[in-house]
Amino acid sequence: MMGNPADAHIIRVQGLMTRFGTHTVHDGLDLDVRRGEIIGVVGGSGTGKSVLLRAIVGLLKPAAGQIEVFGESVRDTPEAAYRRLRRRWGVMFQDGALFSSLTVQQNVEAPMREQSQLAPELRETLAGIKVRMVGLPETALAKYPAELSGGMRRRAGFARAIALDPEIVFLDEPTAGLDPIGAAAFDILIKQLQAALGLTVFLVTHDLDSLYAICDRVAVLADGRVLAVGSVADMDAVDHPWVQEYFHGPRARAAQATAGGS
Numbered sequence: 001m002m003g004n005p006a007d008a009h010i011i012r013v014q015g016l017m018t019r020f021g022t023h024t025v026h027d028g029l030d031l032d033v034r035r036g037e038i039i040g041v042v043g044g045s046g047t048g049k050s051v052l053l054r055a056i057v058g059l060l061k062p063a064a065g066q067i068e069v070f071g072e073s074v075r076d077t078p079e080a081a082y083r084r085l086r087r088r089w090g091v092m093f094q095d096g097a098l099f100s101s102l103t104v105q106q107n108v109e110a111p112m113r114e115q116s117q118l119a120p121e122l123r124e125t126l127a128g129i130k131v132r133m134v135g136l137p138e139t140a141l142a143k144y145p146a147e148l149s150g151g152m153r154r155r156a157g158f159a160r161a162i163a164l165d166p167e168i169v170f171l172d173e174p175t176a177g178l179d180p181i182g183a184a185a186f187d188i189l190i191k192q193l194q195a196a197l198g199l200t201v202f203l204v205t206h207d208l209d210s211l212y213a214i215c216d217r218v219a220v221l222a223d224g225r226v227l228a229v230g231s232v233a234d235m236d237a238v239d240h241p242w243v244q245e246y247f248h249g250p251r252a253r254a255a256q257a258t259a260g261g262s
């Protein structure tokens, strides 16, 4: 990997505070993400996983703290510099978050149209390539999101997230609501694209199978902070009721067995 220490941590969050009115979501949260890893961000409902994602990509202004991506501050950055940074990551919000009035082709082209100077023919060709990369048939290009299954919508959302060849992909609960086979196939897709494209993946998830199958490290959010970060095996040593229940309950044992058996 890169020798530059600033590069080792592709995302660095320090002392993050986020609030909505009097409700404090993050209260001094620290998190480093390493270049090239798949990090799974887990925690109970409402612990601020999606809010953390939104803060890192600059869609939400924290009350305090530092957020650096690629060694540059995301906060208090001039608009032009932020736009340059933003081009280097892709985001997939929940359920693919496609524009419902646009076809898959138009959805995948949207970031190219908005953030690049690519000629229309080139955009079209690239959208076709991205759609094939996520395992969708070419016939999906002309379809509207409502005509696709949940799994296909996620794939289209992923194709849009990689439209501009990003270095980081943020995925917010990509397998939520998919059947186990669809979810497992999507996990494989994440892993394959991460390896092929050298992506760093920031994965917000509830899905224990994803943690065991594809995550290099797990960050657990609780009590407004990152309570623990490490491999799933490292979570054994974390003495916190939520962590104990989550990583040692029957669902965890099943996920572990599946991962071990595959």
Ligand SMILES: Nc1ncnc2c1ncn2[C@@H]1O[C@H](COP(=O)(O)OP(=O)(O)OP(=O)(O)O)[C@@H](O)[C@H]1O
Residues within 6 Å of the ligand: 020, 025, 043, 044, 045, 046, 047, 048, 049, 050, 051, 052
């Ligand atoms: N725009 C907003 N205005 C007010 N409160 C918000 C807003 N966005 C999020 N919150 C609150 O912040 C807290 C964290 O929300 P967030 O969506 O990050 O949780 P989460 O950990 O992703 O939960 P889940 O696993 O249920 O999706 C919640 O209490 C939520 O109600």
